[in-house]
């Protein structure tokens with residue numbers, strides 16, 4: 122199997138029951154038509170596993186489409202790709218037949234081909250243009266570079282573009298096949314909207330592709346009203362198919378994307394988001410020096426000279442770690458963050474893509490949507506903000522299908538930091554609630570040392586993943602120590618009663634204070650607040666501290682305990698202190714434990 126046909130590496134999962142519609146026979150004299158179907162195909166997903174050694178065979182009916190030969194010709198001659206991956210032909214035929222289409226594929230699954238290929242074909246056949254709405258400049262630049270290398274005429278319209286650029290769209294000579302724009306540009310630029318209408322009326326507009334469509338939902342938290350204007354596209358260009366593409370959308374996010382784009386009649390194509398070649402590990406953080414040593418020794422022993430990304434939270438964190446790895450450990454690393462000058466950013470990214478820089482220590486701004494095949498490891502020094510973010514960031518690894526490592530380091534203070542950020546960052550209560558729920562889910566993932574990591578991640582996207590299919594490719598499946606099914610409801614109940622007593626005494630309590638009181642430890646603050654006088658003081662004296670912490674954190678994840686934040690204005694730098702309240706009695710009774 123050649124390098125361009127690595128389907129076996131992706132594993133194959135059949136289309137989810139009822140989610141992929143059998144496409145009607147195309148009209149006799151084929152040309153793109155307005156959506157015919159009224160089927161609404163988005164349903165909760167269910168993943169069916171089938172034999173992964175079988176090469177992917179698209180539906181034979183699709184290969185009878187009148188344009189099929191053109192598709193294969195361009196796929197092979199322009200994109201140098203010899204075969205289809207799962208759902209590629211299906212989604213391409215869907216837009217070629219004029220349907221709005223929702224395309225959910227795993228990271229590195231080959232989504233770009235599903236809009237680039239039909240765009241090139243329709244540009245050749247009818248000189249039509251495809252508009253690609255993309256959220257990141259780096260992503261646009263990367264795709265433009267790769268398309269231009271293949272001889273595909275592509276332009277980017279961004280905030281610096283002027284009306285002059287519109288003339289490029291009207292040029293009768295080499296009209297671009299793809300035009301990349303940001304969502305803001307579409308919403309705010311009246312000349313662009315006018316141009317789209319003109320192209321539409323002249324039958325020169327083939328498709329609108331919304332890449333990384335999940336960003337519509339995350340941005341929606343703050344720009345919801347503005348984004349609702351994206352409906353302008355569907356309302357004013359009714360016969361132009363819209364394709365939404367993403368690797369990360371929960372069922373709820375899918376609904377949001379569909380509503381934002383007003384494509385309720387879209388055909389939905391989903392598949393398993395599993396990335397079989399990625400090895401997932403969660404590790405407890407030690408102290409700072411121990412952690413850096415752990416990372417450096419891991420790279421030296423397993424990935425020296427190979428490409429990787431280490432995600433950290435702040436500019437200074439990135440710079441510090443890159444310096445230490447380079448100077449103390451001989452691992453040449455470079456920092457990348459939002460505060461770098463634009464030219465420097467481009468330089469670092471380009472050098473990394475060419476393999477001249479191997480390790481980049483980056484904030485989340487790095488690598489999204491960029492297709493570098495040989496990333497062998499992704500390390501999270503700190504927690505990602507959500508499981509979606511985690512899936513996207515780890516998705517930078519192993520795009521060539523070869524084994525790659527994803528390590529996530531966890532400690533409670535990171536979770537605390539994340540929750541505080543969620544509390545502070547939320548522009549409104551709804552957004553803040555969502556951010557906190559996302560953060561809780563990440564903490565839950567870190568705490569869970571029994572369930573398969575893939576099962577956990579994919580369940581976030583409402584997909585089932587049977588543990589046996591992981592084949593030991595995560596820390597929890599590899600760990601052969603016994604798993605005990607324990608009823609911890611009495612301990613949980615004692616904790617809740619204790620917190621209620623604290624609450625009744627009209628005192629605020631931090632996590633440490635509550636755990637100390639639970640274990641009967643008389644620390645200074647416990648004494649000061651007179652928690653040692655409570656009836657429940659020391660109710661679980663003798664319990665192992667790690668177990669008590671874990672129980673407390675699980676109760677927090679389940680929202681039995683809810684953090685709230687009090688601003689401490691006495692210090693010159695405004696700080697928030699985290700206190701806990703009993704929020705609700707939920708049904709946490711049993712938990713799986715592995716000590």
Ligand SMILES: Nc1ncnc2c1ncn2[C@@H]1O[C@H](COP(=O)(O)OP(=O)(O)OP(=O)(O)O)[C@@H](O)[C@H]1O
Nearest residue numbers: 125126204205206228229230231232233368490492
């Ligand atoms: N049918 C195919 N056979 C072999 N390689 C393919 C095929 N389709 C796409 N590829 C390659 O797979 C790689 C990943 O594709 P692409 O960048 O489109 O991923 P993606 O789905 O957009 O991922 P992400 O969401 O992570 O950005 C690219 O190098 C692309 O050339």
